[in-house]
Structures are given as C-alpha cells and as structure tokens.
Amino acid sequence: MAELLLGPVLRHVDETSATIWVETGGPAEVAVELGGGPNERTPTFQVEDHHYALVVLTGLEPGRALPYTVRLDGEVVWPQAGSGLPPSRIRTLAADGDRFRIVFGSCRKPHEEDALGLDALGAYSRRMAGQDEREWPQSLLMVGDQIYADETTDETKRWIAPARPGRPAGHRDRELRGVHAPLPRGLARS
Numbered sequence: 745m746a747e748l749l750l751g752p753v754l755r756h757v758d759e760t761s762a763t764i765w766v767e768t769g770g771p772a773e774v775a776v777e778l779g780g781g782p783n784e785r786t787p788t789f790q791v792e793d794h795h796y797a798l799v800v801l802t803g804l805e806p807g808r809a810l811p812y813t814v815r816l817d818g819e820v821v822w823p824q825a826g827s828g829l830p831p832s833r834i835r836t837l838a839a840d841g842d843r844f845r846i847v848f849g850s851c852r853k854p855h856e857e858d859a860l861g862l863d864a865l866g867a868y869s870r871r872m873a874g875q876d877e878r879e880w881p882q883s884l885l886m887v888g889d890q891i892y893a894d895e896t897t898d899e900t901k902r903w904i905a906p907a908r909p910g911r912p913a914g915h916r917d918r919e920l921r922g923v924h925a926p927l928p929r930g931l932a933r934s
Contacts, residue, residue, distance in 0.1 A: 746772035748821040752814050759806040762834045764799045768816060774799055775815040806839035809877060845881035
C-alpha cells in the first residue's frame with residue numbers, strides 16, 4: 745500500500761464544495777470520507793516520480809463542519825492515530841455572508857520550536873485547539889517569505905548543496921537570497 749507523504753491539505757472550500765490535496769508514495773485510490781456527508785474517491789495522478797490526488801467533494805451543506813478521514817486503498821491514513829489533536833474537519837462557508845476571518849503567517853522556520861520560539865502559525869494552531877471552532881478563521885494566507893531561504897534547515901542546505909558545487913552547504917552570498925535551487929524535473933518556472 746502507498747503511504748501518505750504530504751497532506752491532506754484543504755485547497756479550496758466554499759458554501760457547497762471542498763477540494764483536498766494529497767501526495768502519496770505511489771499509485772493509490774484516495775478516498776475522503778465525511779462524517780454525515782458525501783464521500784468521494786479518486787485515483788492518484790503522476791508527475792515525474794510523484795503521485796498526487798485532488799479529491800473534490802460537492803453537494804455539501806453551507807455553514808457545516810464535517811469531520812473527515814482520508815483512506816489510501818481502503819486503509820485510514822488520516823487522521824494520524826494518537827495525535828492528540830482535534831478531528832480534522834471541513835467547514836463550509838455560511839450562505840448568509842457571515843463574517844470571514846483570515847489568519848496569515850509564513851513558514852519562517854519549519855521547526856517545532858527553536859531559539860526564537862514558535863512561529864505565529866504554530867502558536868495560533870495551539871490556541872485554536874482549545875477554542876470554540878466558531879472562532880476559527882475561514883482562510884489561511886501564506887505570505888511566502890520562506891522562498892528566499894534566508895534561514896534554512898540543515899536538510900534544506902543539504903538539498904541545495906548539489907546545485908551549488910564548490911560552495912559549502914551553509915555558504916551565504918547575494919545569490920542565495922533568491923530562489924536558487926533547481927526545480928524538480930518535469931516542472932518549469934512560469
């Protein structure tokens with residue numbers, strides 16, 4: 745059975761539909777099962793060596809919060825057992841145009857904690873875990889500052905190093921201030 749590599753990510757949600765994205769370790773059938781709502785499944789598609797799925801759920805009721813699970817080839821892979829977090833859920837937008845909250849953040853540091861403490865999204869997610877979900881935001885805006893790789897992890901430095909022959913993995917100069925690593929084969933910058 746293929747494993748869940750990334751996701752699930754709630755890519756889109758409106759009053760009556762939602763789209764879940766996942767990356768898997770190989771070909772699989774991906775199913776999203778909603779508590780009290782419709783269930784959908786789709787096969788993965790492949791780009792180079794990567795396998796992805798976009799599961800589109802339609803016919804949802806406006807203003808509802810539905811817990812969901814993700815299955816690969818019939819086996820539950822999300823939520824992760826024993827995580828201690830509340831159940832994942834899809835919250836459709838209210839049809840009456842109720843308030844719309846946005847939380848924004850960045851992937852400044854992809855670490856759980858470091859000398860600077862939790863980043864804003866890590867701290868906010870911990871706060872949300874104890875809140876009434878009616879206070880949760882409806883959308884997340886990522887400002888994308890990590891693309892400049894000013895403070896990369898050791899793993900990222902090792903990934904970049906082969907594209908920068910003759911320079912140590914931690915070397916920094918003006919060229920490292922922008923997008924500098926090659927894109928995976930099969931993808932092109934737009």
